[in-house]
Amino acid sequence: MYVAVKGGERAIEHAHRLLAAERRGDPEVPELSLAQIEQQLGLAVDRVMTEGSLYDRELAALAVKQARGDLIEAIFLLRAYRTTLPRLGASQPLDTDRMVVERRISAIFKDLPGGQILGPTFDYTHRLLDFDLAGARAGEPAPPATVGEVADAPEALPRVVDLLDREGLIERESPGDGTGQVGDLTRGPLTFPAGRDIRLQNLARGDEGFLLAMGYATQRGYGRNHPFAGEIRVGEVTVELAPEELGFAVEIAAIAVTECQMVNQFKGSATAPPQFTRGYGLVFGGAERKAMAMALVDRALRCRELGEEPSSPTQDEEFVLSHSDNVEASGFVQHLKLPHYVDFQSELVLVRDLRAGQGGSSPR
């Protein structure tokens, strides 16, 4: 029994083999290809890329496959790969004005330049299980998608917040410290107070479920900030890099992103006229729910900067930013599985002594 308690090399080896077999499942069933995952489980791939902080659809699909569909495990796999990659530089800020838009909606204007573009959304589907997907017709191609009159999409779609900005109705976005330097949580420790760059990076990497709950809590009064979905746009943007030795920017990639601009409660003072405020969310791919939650939480965490008295955990920077990361959280929660029998033995010794001191029974 002594050996059984202390695991050992063979146990680990066997566990790994068993895991591989479980992952594969019944060998009679054809194996999933990465292309199938990337194409048909695209939103899972998007989430893994977003929270894994690495834009690579194929690697994310591989991670989803290897993790048996456990997306947090897949995010962990992608992060552990990412950490080995060299950092070549920082891109120019993404210009989402010039996004090739697939979806663009605003909840605050009925119509606006560029129009409302619904795009491929679950929003108005009836959540009825589609048994056609399960049955004999499952192999048939989907009906061809028809695109409406937006075929000649404009060169650039102005952002709704910029339209408000022209009238001075919304606060100006501060352009940063002018150095173009942004912090990087994956290179340096999180310290408080965190700048907005670090906060947004933290939230973009943060767990979707955690942010969803935090964002939801703000709507229910825990740090309420009266949000309107000013604009959500989904589509492709180009990534530009300006190498020092070159002196100008070159396009290095086109990536799919979802951007959410929340327009929040206005504020004014004796000297400044009332203005709406902003919350911002940006994620890879089509993780729209996450982008919206992120924008709500970003706005909640701006409370001090905007002179609001923080009254709830959703406005508490340390609380939110320290607990948003699902790879950290998952690890620390699950490390309770590791042996703790030394510390527990110490507790046993103490509890028995205390009970003996009180005349309680102490089985030996």
Place this chain on the structure above:
Amino acid sequence: MSYNFAYLDEQTKRMIRRAILKAVAVPGYQVPFGSREMPLSYGWGTGGVQVTASVIGPADVLKVIDQGADDTTNAVSIRHFFARTTGVATTTCTEDATLIQTRHRIPETPLRPGQIVVFQVPIPEPLRWLEPREVETRKMHALEEYGVMYVRLYEDITRHGRVAQTYEYPVIVNGRYLMRPSPIPKFDNPKLDRCPALLLFGAGREKRIYAVPPWTTVKSLDFDDHPFEVEHWDRPCGLCGARGVFLDELIVDDKGGRLFICSDTDYCSRRQADHPGQAGHP
């Protein structure tokens, strides 16, 4: 494609070594560092692994223990990781090791000068259960404001007649910084004091490194009328007969039968080899 020696790239190692140097220069002070994401889970020793990876060299002899044992699954896994990524010699023998990574214990065999012990730390902040905010606890350390910890220990005494802290028992390092000695049992606290080896503590998820340089004083907090004391067992090890060592308790049948054995497997197995027939009779 192959990984660098000890997995981490040299830039990262340099960054971690700088943090270690600072930690050694200010004993007990928690130095923030750019902890990397490692290929093992947070909570499994990512901090310890990064510290080990930064100080290990080809000539080192590595020992890895968890709960005092060389053969627990996580110790095996981490030892494999370094054997694979560095090719260094590994050992279970405490005397032979130049570098020992540990979770939750300090070996029973006395450490010697020149050795480095790397502790895996889950929560580095000793004041964390008293003040959850990092902004506040950093201030408290800066001002050496440790009264709350004494109050907490005093509350134990009023409630239980003694301090009821059994592991991660708080210590003052070099007369200055309050330190959480990773979750080792308080039984091991006296081994920290004026230890001939360099003690390094790595917390990966919390992104902190701290250190106790060789021969530094480490005092477990106590009161004049309630001096610090360690746990003791009223029986010897059931396998090697050792007394005055930390014992694990095994439940051996469904009638409450128990076996108490050394948690330090290297110490225990070598004693059994050296003195056969010494087993204690529980």
